[in-house]
Each structure stands twice: as structure tokens, then as C-alpha cells.
Amino acid sequence: MTTGTTTAADETPLSGTESQFSAFFDDPRWALAMIRATVLEAAHPQIGAALVDNSTFVAHPWRRLRNTFLSMRRMFDADPAVREREAARLNRLHARMSGSDSRGRAYDAMDRGARAWVVATLFESAVTMCRLSGQPLDQDTMERMYAEYRVFLAALDGDAGGLPEDLNDFWRYFDRVVEDELENTEAARVILYRLFDHLPAPALLAGAPTLWAAGRAVVGPLLGAITVASLPEPYRRRAGLPEMPGAPTLMQGAYLAAGLTRFLPEGWINAETIIEALSLSPDSDDPRARTVAALRARMKRASALLRLLTPLGDGTVPDPVPATSRGTGEGRRSAEDFFRQVLDQTGDGHLDWPDLAAMARELATRLDLDEPEETRLYDAFAAWWRELQATLDTDGDGRVSADEYAAAVPTLAGPALIRVAEVLFDATDKDGSGTIDADEHRTLFRTAFQRDLTTTHGTYGRSAFVGDFLSFMSGRRPNTPYDPLLADA
Amino acid sequence: MDGNGRWAQRRSLPRTAGHRAAETTVIDIIEAARSAGVEWLSLYAFSTENWNRPGSEVDYLMRLVRRVVRKHAPLLLARGIRCRFLGAADPRIPRGLAQDFADLATLTADSRAMTLTVAFDHGGRRDIVEAARSLIRSGTPAEEVTERLFADHLPFPDTPDVDLVIRTSGEQRISNFMLWQVAYAEWVFPEALWPDFRAPDFHACLHTYRRRDRRFGGVPPQTNGDPS
Structure with a gap:
């Protein structure tokens, strides 16, 4: 200070x-x-x-x-x-x-x-x-x-x-x-x-x-x-x-x-440093992240060795579940994980409007949106919620349970979600050129996703952006740059 | 690693005994390769087609591999051998074994003396299909696809082309092994069954390889007369 x-x-x-x-x-x-x-x-x-x-x-x-x-x-x-x-x-x-x-x-x-x-x-x-x-x-x-x-x-x-x-x-x-x-x-x-x-x-x-x-x-x-x-x-x-x-x-x-x-000497304890360090994800571009990543790699290796050295329980290892999540091919994140990490923001086991509002809130905060963009974003999320409710809420209790979601994953990406992506795109495309140029793209990822892109291939078109966002929101692809935004604890 | 079953049959032992005997050879060969200065060693342990074997034999193999991996992990680390598992994607692989594979790979990721690739649940065609999928997914235009670029999409793209393939027990087939990488490989087919195969046999194979004249489809540098 x-x-x-x-x-x-x-x-x-x-x-x-x-x-x-x-x-x-x-x-x-x-x-x-x-x-x-x-x-x-x-x-x-x-x-x-x-x-x-x-x-x-x-x-x-x-x-x-x-x-x-x-x-x-x-x-x-x-x-x-x-x-x-x-x-x-x-x-x-x-x-x-x-x-x-x-x-x-x-x-x-x-x-x-x-x-x-x-x-x-x-x-x-x-x-x-x-x-x-x-x-x-x-x-x-x-x-x-x-x-x-x-x-x-x-x-x-x-x-x-x-x-x-x-x-x-x-x-x-x-x-x-x-x-x-x-x-x-x-x-x-x-x-x-x-x-x-x-x-x-x-x-x-x-x-x-x-x-x-x-x-x-x-x-x-x-x-x-x-x-x-x-x-x-x-x-x-x-x-x-x-x-x-x-x-x-x-x-x-x-x-x-x-x-x-x-x-303690002044400056030893600095809340901002601590909080920022805690929310540091290993693949961000922060120099401290490299130290952390190195440390973490050592920890991972130590625990791998520990697991390998632990004696097996008498050779008769029961194998109860035949590893379902790994085998579902193409790195698709399980519907349950996606529901828990991304969709159910309030952690109550159901998807309802506050969950989507929380996403809108998080996006608006990270992108530092002002009016009227913020309201447009909320409206887009509200429309998406109505669409979700209409298609997924099969028992009519006004909210979507994890089971209802799992039964209908593919239908998640309807026109309303595309609208959400478009509003996000417009908020990022500050000069209204119809493409996000390298600068805007970098800013988006740096401010919203706290990540530096190694590959900034010129511009990012509207359809490419919408496509990426949709494939993330419909849980199709794990580990996209969107993960830190909505999935991090 | 062919001939475990025949080795056991000749001794009127169950097939599983042959697999168990293979462990000694595996360790012996890893050690021999490392001391001979081989930097890339791949072992074909289990093919995608091997799932068709009787269930009890597959189960036994899975347990055996798990025991071997765990037993020799510290040795592999100490010897500076980077281990990794090619394939190993099938959900039928027991979870514990998959975890051990991942752990061993993590543990030895920084080792540099030799890279040991264990092809487990591997199929050469499947790898090529995977690379094609990955290319299509990355949206590469057709005219930009080169051999080099294609190879970058194979699993473990840092693996160099295979120089020498040793197939024990006299079998002379490719059996879907690293199809892309063996394009210019030299092949040796020793008669020894895998459990009998030992460091001297391995050195003999290396010796044979050294005497081979590798032309990669060209013509030998010194030919008699004018090639035109």
C-alpha cells in the first residue's frame, strides 16, 4: 500500500x-x-x-x-x-x-x-x-x-x-x-x-x-x-x-x-496477493504461476510414486465401476460434472434462474460491462432460461434437476443460447467491426478468463466465437478457455 | 513380445505361466537397450485385437501388468527411463491399472536417458484414424496436409520413425503395430520365443541391423556402373 x-x-x-x-x-x-x-x-x-x-x-x-x-x-x-x-x-x-x-x-x-x-x-x-x-x-x-x-x-x-x-x-x-x-x-x-x-x-x-x-x-x-x-x-x-x-x-x-x-514486517501479509495467488490457475500467464506449476508437478510426482509403492491388496483388486467417465470417447466431459461445475452455480443440485443469473453476473463483472450491455446480457440469459425450462423441465416443478438435464443434454444449445453468445461477442467487439481483432480477443481472454492466448491468429469471427461458446455451454468440450470463467471454484 | 503361449505349451504349463516368464525378458531387454545406447524403445504388450482372447487370460494379463508396473516403477525412475503408454484408452482396462499407467508416466516424465513406449491396447490403424480425426477437428484445409503435419497429430508426436523392429518367435507379420512409424523400419525375426529372448539375442539383432544398408527407397551410394 x-x-x-x-x-x-x-x-x-x-x-x-x-x-x-x-x-x-x-x-x-x-x-x-x-x-x-x-x-x-x-x-x-x-x-x-x-x-x-x-x-x-x-x-x-x-x-x-x-x-x-x-x-x-x-x-x-x-x-x-x-x-x-x-x-x-x-x-x-x-x-x-x-x-x-x-x-x-x-x-x-x-x-x-x-x-x-x-x-x-x-x-x-x-x-x-x-x-x-x-x-x-x-x-x-x-x-x-x-x-x-x-x-x-x-x-x-x-x-x-x-x-x-x-x-x-x-x-x-x-x-x-x-x-x-x-x-x-x-x-x-x-x-x-x-x-x-x-x-x-x-x-x-x-x-x-x-x-x-x-x-x-x-x-x-x-x-x-x-x-x-x-x-x-x-x-x-x-x-x-x-x-x-x-x-x-x-x-x-x-x-x-x-x-x-x-x-511481522510490513508487506508480509497482503490480502490482495494472497487472494490473487489462490485464484491463480496453473495455466495462466502469470510468472508466479510457473513457480506454482513447478511445485505442483513435484507434488504430483511424489504422490504418483507414493501410490505406486503402496502395496496392492492381495492381487484381488475389485473393480466395481468399469471406469465410465474415461471411456465415453472424445474427451467429452460427463454431463454430471458439467452440471455440477458450470451450470449449477448456486450448488443446490438444481438448475434454475438464479444459476443462470449468477453466470450473467459473473460474465458482466469479468467483462466490466456497463449499461445497456449488462441488461442485454441478462435478457439473453433470461431468454435462455425460458428455453431451458420449456424443453428440460419435464416434471414441471419450475426447475431443472440433474437427471432432467442428463436426459436431454443435446438439446441444450438452442437459439436462445446462440443469442447469449452473440451478446457476449458484441460486448467484446468494441469497435463493432463484426470481428474480434487480436487486441479485443486478447483483452477478452485476459480480463474475463485470466489467460494469455499463445495463438492469436489475427481475428476471431462471430461464427467461430459463437461455435466455441456453444460447444462449451453444451458441455461438449472440457478444458476450453471458458473453464476458468464458470467452472473454477 | 511373441511366443509366451508357445513357450508355456512346450513345457506343458498353462499359458499364463508364459506371460509370467515374459516379465524377466522385459526387464532384461530394457536394461540391455539402455546400456547399448538405444534412446527409444517400444514394446508391443497388448494389441486392440488381444481383447478377443479368453476373458480369464485377459484378466490375468491385466493383473500381471499391474504388478509388473508397480514392482519396477522405482527401478525405471532410478534408471532415468521415461515411460509412457501408447493406446491404453479402452474402458475395459481396469481403473487401477489405468491409474498406475498414469502415475508411472507422471513419475518418469522428466527422465531423459531413454524413452520406453509400451504399446498397450494399441492398434496402428486406430492411431492413424485418430490423427485424421484430430486433423479434421482442427479445421486444416486438405491441401495443407503434409506427412509431417499428419504425424504431428498422431499420439506421442515426438516419437521418431522406427529404425528396427524385432519380432520374436519367428512370426513375420506387422500385426497392426505403429503402422505410420514403421514405414522405413528394418525388420528382424529371431526364432527365440519371447520368454527365452535375452540380452545377447538383443545385441545380435542390433548387430544385424548395423550391417543392413538402409537406403530409404534411394539407391546405394556406391553402385557398380552408371545408374543412368
């Missing part, structure tokens, strides 16, 4: 590097506090319902983490234009999320109370994280920070009316919401008990599944216990969360240890 020139303090406190908020960006305690804040958010019935319906954090947690991080960065950027643009983008994104929860209560991501609560949990978790690690904030800092969070809310909502003006009133507001409004929502349970137990490996460690699973088996329950112990007591009671002996000590120990990293 740069230590910029000290500008006049009457500037809005949101501006970049001096704010309390961004001071926490690289603080390891912030990771724990963010999990806690997310549980508190998810415990809010409206937000919880929106998360369960729309969020991709179960199936693609690392991508979601990265997106959230980048979005926060932009919201606290020094340049007001960047902040406004990001706020507008977030508002557009949230405006597309509304519906009703399992009990039929309506939710809306634009609801002012709900959005104020999100900001409140972030602020409260930051304060609590300092308390828990034994370095409480003094009153002045706390008030300054509160003001920053209110500016943050105002940037999103137009004004900060959702949060009390005064810090003293804030605590009353917070306690009231915790006691009266929070519930034991499905989303909160998912985060506490399912997310960490099933957390897929980030791109960086995707080559070492055994290692990842072993680490996760230890760390997952620990993170759960730490988070539960740090939640406000009234909520723990209401949600019926377990009180385990030693959990508070463990939790405070974790916060304390994370807090001790402040004695």
Missing part, C-alpha cells in the same frame, strides 16, 4: 489509504471477522433467503471471495468515479435479486433495512475483532470508523438513514436486531456447518485434492467452532448453537494469534 500524500482531512473519509476500513484489509483477523459478519448477515431472514437463492458461495466460494474483495477495494478507491461506478454496479446487481423464502416471505436485496444490517455487521465485526484479540479500539477511532461505514452505506443507498447517526444509538440498534430479527436461517447453518466441510480447493491447490481434503478436515470444524464462539450470546441461544468447552478460549486464541501478525 502506498503512503500517499496527506491530503486535507475534510475530504470524505472514504478516500483510500488512510481510512480505518482499509487498514483492516491486510489484517489476518479480518478473515475471521468476515466469516463472523457473513454469518450475522445470513442470520437476517431477508438476507439469508437472498443468499440461499442467489449466492454462488457454496459452489464457487473462492471466486465469490475474490469478487467481494475486488468490489470492496473499488468501493474504497481513492477515485470517486471508481467508487460511484462500483456502487451503481452493486445496485444494479442487487436490484436483480428478489423473491420469497421457503416460508413465502418476500425478500429484496434492495431493502434498505437489510442493506443497513450488512454494513452494521461489518462494522460490529471489525470492532469485535479488535476486542477479541485484546487490542480494543478507543472511542475516537470507533466513532471515526463508524462514520466511514455510514459513508459506505450512503454511497450505496444515497443516504445513510438506515443506520443511526450516533454510535451510542448504533449499539442499541444492533442489539435489538440481534434479539428480535435474527433467526436460525438456512443460510447461516450452511455457512457454519456445510461451507467449510465441503469447501472446494482453490485453483492453486486444485492439483492436490488429498492434501486439501486432509487440511480441510482439520481446519473446517475449527473455523466453525471459532465462528460460533464469537457470535453474540443472544443469537447463539436462539439459533441453538452448541456451547463447547474450550471453544471461547480457542476463539480468543485464534484472534490473538492473528492479531500478533502485526509484528
Whole structure:
């Protein structure tokens, strides 16, 4: 982080590097506090319902983490234009999320109370994280920070009316919401008990599944216990969360240890570097990727040797399944894999509109689309969804199950999907020449797919682009450049 | 690797015993080839047609190969032999064996002393068909297809043309073996059955090869009289 020139303090406190908020960006305690804040958010019935319906954090947690991080960065950027643009983008994104929860209560991501609560949990978790690690904030800092969070809310909502003006009133507001409004929502349970137990490996460690699973088996329950112990007591009671002996000590120990990293030399821990490194896929063009790839190759060889040296179980090796996925010819990815990795973005086992909306959202974010392109992309995806629903939803429950999908894979690429590809093409073809020239092509792959193309054969015509996109979306070809976009965890 | 069955029959043993005896030869020949300075060695272990053998023999072979691969993996790594498996795409190959093939290939991928290609579930025609498919898929215009380009689409395109093919047990057929690569190969047909074939026999074959005059369809450099 740069230590910029000290500008006049009457500037809005949101501006970049001096704010309390961004001071926490690289603080390891912030990771724990963010999990806690997310549980508190998810415990809010409206937000919880929106998360369960729309969020991709179960199936693609690392991508979601990265997106959230980048979005926060932009919201606290020094340049007001960047902040406004990001706020507008977030508002557009949230405006597309509304519906009703399992009990039929309506939710809306634009609801002012709900959005104020999100900001409140972030602020409260930051304060609590300092308390828990034994370095409480003094009153002045706390008030300054509160003001920053209110500016943050105002940037999103137009004004900060959702949060009390005064810090003293804030605590009353917070306690009231915790006691009266929070519930034991499905989303909160998912985060506490399912997310960490099933957390897929980030791109960086995707080559070492055994290692990842072993680490996760230890760390997952620990993170759960730490988070539960740090939640406000009234909520723990209401949600019926377990009180385990030693959990508070463990939790405070974790916060304390994370807090001790402040004695590390400056720049050792940089959240951006860590997040970027985690989402590094081995075949990207980043120089670090080569180091990682070399390391991973060694790990792969070591585990290959280990497997070869492990004695066989007495020669009578049962061979239950005759390797179905390998033999289906022509490198076709199994329909089930494709459904799980690409189509079912929310990870609920069904394909419905939020899954497709998540794809549109991801594409729009990666391509940095503005209006009206963004709406056109959403419209195209919506049309595709209607087409899918009409052809695939055979039992008429409004969504497409994995079985229904598997039964009808070939019909996936209808005219509506072609329309999606065309909208994408137009968004990339900035000069409207009808072809994506080498520059546009490179930009597309670099920004959207984080991959450098080794072969840029001049231009890329509309039909070639549409063809490639279709063969990816209909699950026909694995390992295309589109994989990192929608399939990565 | 011909003659395992006959070797066993002559000793009134079950055919499987012949396959088991073949293991010693395999290791012996790999070692002999490496010390003789051979850089590319291919063994034809199992052809696409071999699936037609009795189920019990195929099962036995699969288990045997798996044991051999696992037993000798550390040796192959230590000797700097890069191993890879040509073919090996059939779903009938047991999953464990396929995993071992992949593991051995991964393990020895950086070795450079010699490349050992084990043709397992291999068919020369199938490879050519695969290359044609790959060419068509890549959208290459017909007039641009050359022999070189075609060869680049074969599996393991870095494999050079085969110089010498040794077929044991006196059989004199090609049997669908690396059809593209053997175009200009020299052939030797020793009478020994594969389980009896040993390093000295291998050296004898190399010696025969060295005395051959390889012309690649041209004329010998020193001819008597004027070739015109």
C-alpha cells in the first residue's frame, strides 16, 4: 500500500489509504471477522433467503471471495468515479435479486433495512475483532470508523438513514436486531456447518485434492467452532448453537494469534496477493504461476510414486465401476460434472434462474460491462432460461434437476443460447467491426478468463466465437478457455 | 513380445505361466537397450485385437501388468527411463491399472536417458484414424496436409520413425503395430520365443541391423556402373 500524500482531512473519509476500513484489509483477523459478519448477515431472514437463492458461495466460494474483495477495494478507491461506478454496479446487481423464502416471505436485496444490517455487521465485526484479540479500539477511532461505514452505506443507498447517526444509538440498534430479527436461517447453518466441510480447493491447490481434503478436515470444524464462539450470546441461544468447552478460549486464541501478525514486517501479509495467488490457475500467464506449476508437478510426482509403492491388496483388486467417465470417447466431459461445475452455480443440485443469473453476473463483472450491455446480457440469459425450462423441465416443478438435464443434454444449445453468445461477442467487439481483432480477443481472454492466448491468429469471427461458446455451454468440450470463467471454484 | 503361449505349451504349463516368464525378458531387454545406447524403445504388450482372447487370460494379463508396473516403477525412475503408454484408452482396462499407467508416466516424465513406449491396447490403424480425426477437428484445409503435419497429430508426436523392429518367435507379420512409424523400419525375426529372448539375442539383432544398408527407397551410394 502506498503512503500517499496527506491530503486535507475534510475530504470524505472514504478516500483510500488512510481510512480505518482499509487498514483492516491486510489484517489476518479480518478473515475471521468476515466469516463472523457473513454469518450475522445470513442470520437476517431477508438476507439469508437472498443468499440461499442467489449466492454462488457454496459452489464457487473462492471466486465469490475474490469478487467481494475486488468490489470492496473499488468501493474504497481513492477515485470517486471508481467508487460511484462500483456502487451503481452493486445496485444494479442487487436490484436483480428478489423473491420469497421457503416460508413465502418476500425478500429484496434492495431493502434498505437489510442493506443497513450488512454494513452494521461489518462494522460490529471489525470492532469485535479488535476486542477479541485484546487490542480494543478507543472511542475516537470507533466513532471515526463508524462514520466511514455510514459513508459506505450512503454511497450505496444515497443516504445513510438506515443506520443511526450516533454510535451510542448504533449499539442499541444492533442489539435489538440481534434479539428480535435474527433467526436460525438456512443460510447461516450452511455457512457454519456445510461451507467449510465441503469447501472446494482453490485453483492453486486444485492439483492436490488429498492434501486439501486432509487440511480441510482439520481446519473446517475449527473455523466453525471459532465462528460460533464469537457470535453474540443472544443469537447463539436462539439459533441453538452448541456451547463447547474450550471453544471461547480457542476463539480468543485464534484472534490473538492473528492479531500478533502485526509484528511481522510490513508487506508480509497482503490480502490482495494472497487472494490473487489462490485464484491463480496453473495455466495462466502469470510468472508466479510457473513457480506454482513447478511445485505442483513435484507434488504430483511424489504422490504418483507414493501410490505406486503402496502395496496392492492381495492381487484381488475389485473393480466395481468399469471406469465410465474415461471411456465415453472424445474427451467429452460427463454431463454430471458439467452440471455440477458450470451450470449449477448456486450448488443446490438444481438448475434454475438464479444459476443462470449468477453466470450473467459473473460474465458482466469479468467483462466490466456497463449499461445497456449488462441488461442485454441478462435478457439473453433470461431468454435462455425460458428455453431451458420449456424443453428440460419435464416434471414441471419450475426447475431443472440433474437427471432432467442428463436426459436431454443435446438439446441444450438452442437459439436462445446462440443469442447469449452473440451478446457476449458484441460486448467484446468494441469497435463493432463484426470481428474480434487480436487486441479485443486478447483483452477478452485476459480480463474475463485470466489467460494469455499463445495463438492469436489475427481475428476471431462471430461464427467461430459463437461455435466455441456453444460447444462449451453444451458441455461438449472440457478444458476450453471458458473453464476458468464458470467452472473454477 | 511373441511366443509366451508357445513357450508355456512346450513345457506343458498353462499359458499364463508364459506371460509370467515374459516379465524377466522385459526387464532384461530394457536394461540391455539402455546400456547399448538405444534412446527409444517400444514394446508391443497388448494389441486392440488381444481383447478377443479368453476373458480369464485377459484378466490375468491385466493383473500381471499391474504388478509388473508397480514392482519396477522405482527401478525405471532410478534408471532415468521415461515411460509412457501408447493406446491404453479402452474402458475395459481396469481403473487401477489405468491409474498406475498414469502415475508411472507422471513419475518418469522428466527422465531423459531413454524413452520406453509400451504399446498397450494399441492398434496402428486406430492411431492413424485418430490423427485424421484430430486433423479434421482442427479445421486444416486438405491441401495443407503434409506427412509431417499428419504425424504431428498422431499420439506421442515426438516419437521418431522406427529404425528396427524385432519380432520374436519367428512370426513375420506387422500385426497392426505403429503402422505410420514403421514405414522405413528394418525388420528382424529371431526364432527365440519371447520368454527365452535375452540380452545377447538383443545385441545380435542390433548387430544385424548395423550391417543392413538402409537406403530409404534411394539407391546405394556406391553402385557398380552408371545408374543412368
